[in-house]
Amino acid sequence: MLQSRTSSIASASASAAAAAFRPLAAAEGFAAAAPVLVIDTNIALHQIDLLERADALVNIVVLQTVLGEVSARSAQLYSRLRALTSDSARCVYVFSNEHHRKTYIERVKGESPNDRNDRAIRVAAKWYHDHLASVPLTRDQLAELQLAKAKMTKAAAATAPASLVRSMADGDGKARKVILISDDVANCAAAREDGLEAYGIADYLAAYLPHEPKLLDLVAKPKAGAGGREFSSGREPIFPKHLDESEVLAGVRAGKYVQGKFYQDVRNVLQGSVTRGEVGVPVLISGVVDINRAFDGDVVAVELYPESEWAAESDLLVDGDAAAANDDGDPDGDTLSLEAASKDAAQSAGEIRPRGKVVGIVKRNWRRYCGHLLPRKSDRPGRPSPGKYLFVANVRHLPRIRIHTTQPASLLGKRIMVAVDGWDRYSKYPSGHYVRVLGDVGDKETENELLLLEHDISYEPFSQAVLDCLPPCPYVISPKEIANRVDLRESRVVCSIDPPGCTDIDDALHVQRLANGNFEVGVHIADVSHYVKPGTAIDAEAAARGTTVYLVDRRIDMLPSYLGTDLCSLKPRVDRLAFSVVWELTPEAETVSVAFHKSIIRSVHAFSYGEAQAKIDSDDDDVVARNLRDLLALSRKLLARRKAAGALTLSSPAVHFELDSETSDPLSTSIYELRETNSLVEEFMLLANTTVAKQILGAFPSSAMLRRHPAPNPERFEALITAIRASSHLFDAGDELTFDVSSNRSLATSLDAATSTANPYLNTLLRILTTRCMQPAAYFCSGNEDSYEHFGLAAPLYTHFTSPIRRYSDVIVHRQLYASLSKTHESHPSLVNRNLLSAIVDNLNLRHRNAQFAARSSVDLHTLIFFKDKVVVEDAYVLATKLNGIVVLVPKFGVQGHVTFSRADEPSPLDYDAKTQTLRHPETGDLVLAMFQPVRVRISVKTNANLRRYLNVELVEPSLASLLGVDNDEPAAGPAPMDVAGSDKYSLDDVLALGRDDDDDGDEATKSSEAAKAPTSGSKRRVRDADLSQNKGGAAVADDETPAKRAKLMHDGEALAAASLAAAKSKSKAKAKAKTKAKAKAKGKGKSK
Template identity: 45%
Template sequence: MWTTKTFLTKTKRGNILKIVREHYLRDDLLCGSAACNVCPHKDDEYVLDPKPESICALFDYPHYLVLDTNVVLHQIDVLEEDALTNVIILQTVLEEVKHQNTAIFQRILDVIGNKKRKFYSFVNEHHKDTYVERNPGEKQNDRNDRAIRKAASWYETHLSINNVKGQHPKIVLITDDEKNRKMAQEEGITCCSVKDYVENVNGFVGLVDKLSKNVIPESCSKDALYPAHLTPAEIHSGIRNGKLHQGTFHASRDNFLEGTATVNGYEKSILLQGHIGINRAVDGDLVAIEVFPEEEWRKPSDIVLEDKADDPGDLLEEESVLLNAVKPADNKNEITPTGKVVGIIRRKWRQYCGILLPSKFPGATRHLFTPAEKRIPRVRIETRQSDMLASQRILVALDSWPRNSRYPLGHFVRALGPIGDKDAENEVILLEHDVPHARFSEAVLACLPPNDWTIPPEEIKKRVDLRSICICSVDPPGCTDIDDALHARPTATAGVYEVGVHIADVTHFVRPATALDKEAASRSTTVYLVDKRIDMVPDLLSSNLCSLRGGEERLAFSCVWEIDENANILSTKFHKSVIKSAAAMTYEEAQIAIDDSSRNDEIARSLRTLNKLAKKLKKKRLDNGALLLASPEIRFQVDSETHEPLEVQAKKIMDTNSMVEEFMLLANVSVAQRLAEDFPQCALLRRHPSPPPANFEHFLLAARQQGFEIDVSTNKSFSKSLDEAVIPGRPYFNILLRIMATRCMMQAVYFSSGNHTQEEYYHYGLACPIYTHFTSPIRRYADVLVHRLLAASIGADVTHAELLDVRYAAALCDNLNYRHRQAQYAGRASVALNTHILFKYRVEIESAVVLAVKRNALQVLIPKYGLEGPLYLPSDMFTYNEENHMQICGDVTLKTFDELTVRLSLDSTNLQHRKLVFQLVKPFVPGFSYVPEEQKEKKPEQMEVDKEQENLKKRKDTAQSKGSKKKSKKK
């Protein structure tokens, strides 16, 4: 083993420090080639073929590829394609990639890990013959390039040793850097650019499409449309001396020429307008911003601007429309700090779903791509498969955005399926919300018990045997992942009941640090789409072995209380158990069992006790200040064959719903208390911060207009005043109020107890000082962790290292919270998709309520469907009262909580963004409201269409007239 060689690095940490690090050079690193006669390989260590078959027409002899850093960074999509094999990835390259982009680093590691791909990672930095020391004055990049060239030429000579001349594989260096290519050629290394190589590859159609069109964005100064970005050094010094600010760019949903960035030091976010103001920033990018002097500040425009449908070429226009539309307002409150993007600190590009815009010229290779996400600009891509892709949803990656291109350049990644196809649309939802939904890998499936697994007798001995007790589960109809069951029975003492909550023992199957555990941790939650469930753990566990099905013996984790008649808890026990559920019921069945006085079997008695206690528990909870909130939830009735939604209805709530919920809450709280006691540093808990008063502003105003003063100072007073806000004759009003209140809340989050103080544990919505999730381990990973902690706490299981690691727990919580949020969004997106399908062929007139009043629209909710959407109001008819949030037209006043009647239909003119259109029916506004057909029998069908067009036109006109008015003023 060779040692030594130290090298010097200087780093800045306030003052300049000299850091000396050791660097060991080794002679035991293998080259990985089967053609090598020198390295002492073992048989399984060969990665590269002895005689690799060439697929490139330029190099018709066997060769290995050596890649440059930029090739890996930019062409990862090409590398992931199953085409190029026998590639050497140098450590120099890997480290640079890791430093620059961890996501790509992970992807290239996956490629290297795939044995079939024959990618070998060679540790050139620690090899005695390939290590290169940095010359004085040499830049790091130049050194790395030299190291890559050195490694390439080493391979060439290394493979030629003991090999007949011409018999051994050659080395081809792939780099896009021209200077590097020239120097390599001087050193006698064969080299080539990616483009030349890939374009001459035979037999892999579509590989060329995946080539990244990477241009150094600042180099194209010819015909430049955009101002150049500042260099990183300039940005750095600018931010230091306070001239520039750093912030994340958020593009506007409505106006493609507008965006904002949140910046430290400014209360409001900075407004960025126009092509020049945004200067090639894409939603999510970390940008450097120059803020204008105060007199140039503007207010955000409230017009809706969409990019034009056809390809305008590389021109910038529309600028004037927007800029003139926004005159400096007289009202000081409305103007916001305005600025422009002067540089990009870090791109946060991902892959985007969308569709190709139809090209004007058949057979053209350059196309425009429209992403599904409105905030992302269109992307210019090159593909030769446009005919095939035109009807598909496709995935595209962004490459670069040169100064002379109106749109960013990108490349095609893969097709998801035909537009309108249910699976393709679901795939889009899952991808856009970053939901891991691939099939479970072999490694994960290998962790599962056999299909016919039964509880081994020794496992039963270790547990408390509750099989004789009458336990039942209550769930929504059609539920296959049953993770909770209940029982209640009187004890020897009169007036004291034994109540047990039994949760599926998922941790018995999901052991820590297995592939299954890792996969579950990364998925974090089961995602429910309307017609599809993306499981957190494989089906065998989620709907069989862990599901507490009726009449089957299952492993459970039980929480058993002794509760007196007034629902006071006398004692709490936790233990692992074996149960046999007597019945798996739906809410409805359970309700019937309770109500049916003729039934007096054990199940019915048990349910009645539970129901009685639950009501008392609920009352106690509400007295403590717990909020009863509401959200419009709907269920789709799905056609069993086509999976097309047939009908929607709001979810029904029954007594038994709240019965189950109450005991789940109780179990969660009991477990949380126990965990916080035993693991003060690393208990996984859930907290719900109290909302800041500012969140309530609009809500309070709207309630006041209806004549109610809501007290939001504490959750108790809030809950009380919500209860009192009832309008006789309008039963939906109170629910509506609660729906609105829900939207003022903060998100509840998971956290690790070591990272917050005791006071911060508080759960505002439930009004309890401590809370966690224990009751759904089949569909939430948080519960799995809680189970493990609790098992360790009662001595039923051993702890493992990661469970008690505070830093690991914090990272895990971040992932849990992120996935949880994304799962919710994905669920909502799926509901939206299904409503669109439902309204494809139908039009309905329904009653609605106003949720909010905007400048040019009303946000309305249809209680029957739980649907929500904007009802646009033309500004030439309606005047907007800003102070009171009202829209007024003649004698019609529209304000929050008003009840309306609206007409629903689907607007499919834009394939990408199909949306529901709401039209006002009642109150009747002449010239605007939709007239139902019965009332205008005489009018022909044609009129209606005309009318709609007229309305549309009017809206457009108003937007334009607004613009022109301001134009004239400026003149």
């Protein structure tokens, strides 16, 4: 390969050939006061955190060889390395050494590819050495050098032995020094033989940057190789050895091992499963030893046990923190607790599944994790000493990570980010290194940042390049632009209907009676694609963000707000550019014809849903009121037709928080009221989306951006159907209750029939559970899929067209629609190139999922804040029954919680009947708990062994204690394993206190001003086009997912709209309040002065 490359390098034209070998920019590109560092691949792979964070490391040369190896290893690391190379302040350069005449080398006989690359790196370093020797430093650079040297010597005198202090320049100080950085001892030695200076990364930092000792914390420890270089220190290994790459490959080929993705069971940290591609039952992995250091999402090789040892999935609930509670929490300890080591599959009546053990890791799914450090028992409180500490990740099912730090005092009590370096078989914990501090534990800003980071949501302000793409302010629509558009400003009465306080209005409607008795109905969508052109920085940013993210107390915009809330927003009484879909509809709402055109509109009024409803109900007989009534009548017909086709109405348990205007802490929760006007808007948006989908599919048969919702797998409903049968007495239909999931229409009918007059909420509950059995809706590129159907909406074709301000998919659809209207309209390769579009689609689906997860985490966070210092007893319903506990849902708060009756290693106080999914009294056999059963629970916030605050849910009624005659002193219904904030452990407050020792506190002023800034969003959150796919699952869907079924979370259903709309409401309220309060404050201040 390499050989062929070189032979094809040379060019026909002599001038071009010379250009091809243009080496790196001359040496003036380097910072003067530091040597030039050539890093090898392992440094780039493992020390990326250090390279990114350590601003003191400058003059780094990244070789093409290194880039190539990194790119082959991990796309993520590659993009980080690339980002680093574009940082001009750090003087990081790429040298295309493989294409340079003097640094290209051929692999010699007997040399492994790795050795060849190491040699290539040395050759390039050597070339740099010789090259720079011929480019002497300028006088200014020498002066700068002397200065830096003096500074360093001074610093070093205090911290490092003088012998370690090195000079920056070569011998006579005339030329710049080139240093090879490599942790490979052999490579370093070889480099020294060539006359180069070479160091390991830690040695280099100690020698050249002694004044920055904290950098050493960022250094990842050299990873123990697979080849048995692990250090045993005389102990027995805890875990079996991982096979190396070639063994795994051979084993998988021979059918000896199964390769697949490992999914950690989130309900039970002691088990996981490995999926084998699309087909085949997932392989069950039970017990920490069999899991053998695999992380969630890793690609692993599994060896199956003989069939006699296969088992069913354990029905135990084992919380990660609960398991940790049994652990000694000693960062130096390396013995597994009995429970963790046991791999006996607990008794269970589930289906027997293949069981196996992990024998090798093909690809790690490690990323950087956010969380906090645990204080050590051995340290005196407040006086932590440097050494090993345990890190608890925010993700609950992750093992604790051991890190080494020299600055524990500044890390304890903080949210920090940690990267995993490795996990050798003698160690109970994976080892990692600290990357950066986010802020104090419990601080709202910090926690918000954490959840954005954890979900990989970009929240930085828009870059200057993006802002430069914005049209000038004030923007004047040119007469030429108006001439190119259909002018609807005078001829049509357009209005918008949105949640109250909405600032980014992306849709508006009009209706007009025609002479033939039909109606002309227009949907006008903000013309975002007019302002966001393909190939610009703003387009790239929007494509990367994919969607606007709505958290409880803020909004992270996809587009800068000048566009989103001003220029594109279809505000009343101003001229706005729009993309219109105009139908002629019969009074029965049948489409006669449809037209698409770019237009200019002037909305007459921006209604809220409530105002629009009031207008319809009022006695007014003006044109707006009449129009609204016509639209409503048409929308009812559309809805009826959709329902007849089998569209589903689903539910979510989400509620919304009323936020305090000052602190934006939640004050109370409420459920949003749905009006008919919500459905009015929704129906026309759905109609617009389906109409546009048809149009763009016709124009781009193989590259249309569409959205589909696959029909659910009936097997997913099996457990639910069993549970319904067992609890049929709770419903009106009793034993005659049927639940048919064979088609969307039968499912809709079944849901409508499953009512209970005694308890109307049961129907909602059933819709929530049904939602969770579904697959998620997703964007796709029409050429890539065979089935285009949208199951939830019962639509053969669907796309997203109506919210381009907050969704990038809609921007693409706008462009495709525009290109489809005329050949002369601007087009772009991204519209017709399936590969490009597929990449965009994949990213959008990921971003949407992340946005949902982030929104849910935000709800979780606010739920915790809401229940802080509260103990609430509330009605709840049983969502699922397990061997040793139940999962309950509290509708009032949208909270889902686990109630555990006993620890995993104790016998459960109740008998579990897996067939009917009920829990029965062990002696009398009476039914105690079953699915759908109403119960009462006590909710409070507690802190567990991992110093994690969590929502503690206990069963109050039926009371197990009285039922079983257990001593009341020890509440059997309490989650014993979690409740461990005992005397010998530090409480959360201790941790908080620990970290704050050296902070100057009492900075109340800044705090409150920050709090006032917090509720900046003041926006609506629109979810009305019913195909939301927003997470309706609310607080706890994540907990409810079994690993193999992780892809669910979908949501298409109008009910969902409620939650999100409601959130918007709270925001606008909060903002209004904040304003008045701020005014009051200002007055008060003025007086005191």
